[in-house]
Amino acid sequence: MAPRGAAARSTDRFERKREAILDAATRILNRKGVKGLTLSDAAAAVDLSTTSVTYYFKRKDDLAAACIIRGVEALHDMAEQALAPATPSDRLHRLLTLYFERMRQTVAEDAAPLPVISDMRALSSPRREEASTAYGKLFRKVRQIFDTPDLAWMSRGRRTARTRMLLEQLFWAQTWLPKYDPEDYSRVRDRMHDILVHGVAAPGDTWTPQPIPMEELAAREGPELARETFLLAATRLINKRGYRGASVDKISAELNVTKGSFYHHNEAKDDLVVACFERTFEVMRRAQRLAMELPGNQWERLCACAAALAEFQLSEHGPLLRTSALTALPEQMRRQMVEHANRVSDRFASMISDGIAEGSIRPVDPVIAAQMLNATLNACADLGALVPDVRPKAAPAVFAKPMMMGVFLH
Known part of the structure; x- marks a missing residue:
């Protein structure tokens, strides 16, 4: 022994x-x-x-x-x-x-x-x-x-x-x-x-976001709409089951198409994940553009953008692809997608910086605030599972408002 x-x-x-x-x-x-x-x-x-x-x-x-x-x-x-x-x-x-x-x-x-x-x-x-x-x-x-x-x-x-x-x-x-x-x-x-x-609200700011119609964020018609349908089904499966769980068979079955049809549109599964990310970033950029065209100050525009993306996540047009899918991509592809995400954050940072300059947003670090807003909007994809009875119209107040006004405020 x-x-x-x-x-x-x-x-x-x-x-x-x-x-x-x-x-x-x-x-x-x-x-x-x-x-x-x-x-x-x-x-x-x-x-x-x-x-x-x-x-x-x-x-x-x-x-x-x-x-x-x-x-x-x-x-x-x-x-x-x-x-x-x-x-x-x-x-x-x-x-x-x-x-x-x-x-x-x-x-x-x-x-x-x-x-x-x-x-x-x-x-x-x-x-x-x-x-x-x-x-x-x-x-x-x-x-x-x-x-x-x-x-x-x-x-x-x-x-x-x-x-x-x-x-x-x-x-x-x-x-x-x-x-x-x-x-x-x-x-x-x-x-x-x-x-x-x-939050990022200046004294006296209130959470009263101007509406941006969900139809303005989604794909319009024709070939673009057909591809949107395909990418949305893939996004939902990847978000729910992860990269490995969202097999080509399951994606094809979800859309009632053959595997041959899948590979007609996508050379490989990694290409599909990239396409889903590109769809996500395009929706976010579209929301930013539409918000910046609205009347009012930068605080009001930032609220409108954040509210629209939070609502989009729970709407029939959502969700957006979760960042968790990044780890499934080869390193070079992943770096490219992170660069895309950073460009979305940089535009948020510009909106926040302009708001600070005009006094509608309180002085914060715009780069850090933008990354935090990006993270908040991305995580909103899980809100329906976490709070099953929440409605799309309520999502902005439940999820985006705490980031904008402060997590401990009513």
Whole structure:
């Protein structure tokens, strides 16, 4: 029988090696998504054979799920610590502080990277359900930020919607935060906290968005309309089931067309994802253009644009493609789509900057505010699942207004 000390050392070695595999696999997962992760790549990253890695993780999905669940649990620990302060604002600031410190440690290689959580939809059963259970626990913990007597007026549905928006800010920040030096992360944190608590509204501003007809955002007629129908069906399946779950067979069945017809319009599935993203960005650009043509000041135009896109997400013309699909694309394609997303954000930044100059929007960091608005509108695609009884016309007030006016305001 082995001495107890030897058994403990063996367990320690096992855990260290397992953590090293998870660290390496998470970096691959963040670059290539669940679709691109392989056991052999993870093994090579830690100088092991693939057979040795299977001693820890039998299948690729076991490894991917372990990466995602470990990341979700790390975020849960942050949320647990963030609930110590008494006020919602201080709790939110604590959560952002812990998150950005983890981002700084990751850049300095003092901590393992956090995984792209949204890619859990690409897992297969039962790993997807296990990851979803862990995420649900995280979600409920973050929602406790709103649990104070002062916010008793806020319905469960509104707390749920605002929690989803807060989490999306963290997830999307992983995409744009690398533009900043780690020494500036504390400044970014403070700007984000300021925007989340106070919105971008100047004193005296009200949430009374001018309407933009949904038909103005959707494709018109003819070949454009036929392609829109095809891309919308694909978008809905990809958002619901992930890249792997939205197979060519399922997309074709949804539209009652043959696989041959699918490949007539799309050379490969990656091309279809790109086309869905391009449709998404075009709808957002169209909303921005229509809003900028409206009478009034920049605050009123920005509200109109945000409200129209939030409503579009839940309308018969929606949703837009979730950014979670980015991880399914090859790296070069993904960079191109992120550049498209950044151009949409840059236009929001221009609208915000012009509003600050004219006094209709309060002084905020327009670049950070624009990325946060982009993230909010993207996450609105989930609102129907989170708050099933919400109607498209109510979506702007439930989801976009908190970003514009402040998450703790009525």
